[in-house]
Amino acid sequence: MGSRKKKDKAASIAMIILFSVLAILIVLPVFTLFIASFKPGGDLLQYGLNLDLKLERMSLDNYVLLFTGNHDYWRWFLNSIVLTVLTVFCTLFVSAFVGYGFAVYDFKGKNFLFIIVLIILSIPLEVVMLPLYKQISGWGDNYAAIILPFMAHASTIFFFRQYLFGIPQSILEAGRIDGATEFGIFFRLIIPVMKPAFAAMAILNGMNAWNNYLWPLLVIRSSSKYTLTLGLNTLINPYGDNYSLLIVGSFFSIVPIFILFVCFQKYFVEGMTAGAVKG
Structure with a gap:
């Protein structure tokens, strides 16, 4: 002993x-x-x-x-916030629906489709980047071309599916007995239970969207629509003294993600732990 x-x-x-x-x-x-x-x-x-x-x-x-200089930093900052919020909202909304379908319903081809999700998890963006860019090249210079191709996020779908496996089926049955529709069950019963999972995925997807560089670099053409990562990259040049703004801007870009994590830290740990052990 x-x-x-x-x-x-x-x-x-x-x-x-x-x-x-x-x-x-x-x-x-x-x-x-x-x-x-x-x-x-x-x-x-x-x-x-x-x-x-x-x-x-x-x-x-x-x-x-x-805070007082004549530059475009705050425009880039606002663009990144708008893009991140839209990306997180759309990704969580669509991925929750898909994960809920995989976890709750039995339908033909369910296992085959989920295997495709797992395969997508193992494929890096660089492999599908060119064919994906060819598909969306006619969409124009807008944020939809950044958000829409990745709304059904494979890792988020997988996480939600695993999390939802731990929800008792009695909740769904009780909702159906009370006359709730399938959409009503999802929005009124399932979503409140999924708050920890939503918080965990909101932080991870928020970080990915905030730090996303390669895909916006291919899609965005107008400098007025540059995100923070693209805008800061334009400061790296041999002409002019831009490095003061570059270094302080780079540090300040950490603040939103830090605040997001501090606010949702409790739910993040709870959601990640639950998603890891359920299923």
């Missing part, structure tokens, strides 16, 4: 050390970016990103430029 306790204690200490190292590796780049946001943009070119705390070189000039 004593040796087992020692092994458990040693395992706990090893886990603490491991996760502490991982936490440092994750936080360190963000902290480095935070320090760099107080330095002149020329320092980024000369010294790169570093942890050198030279107080005489640090000021709030970059933040003054961000």
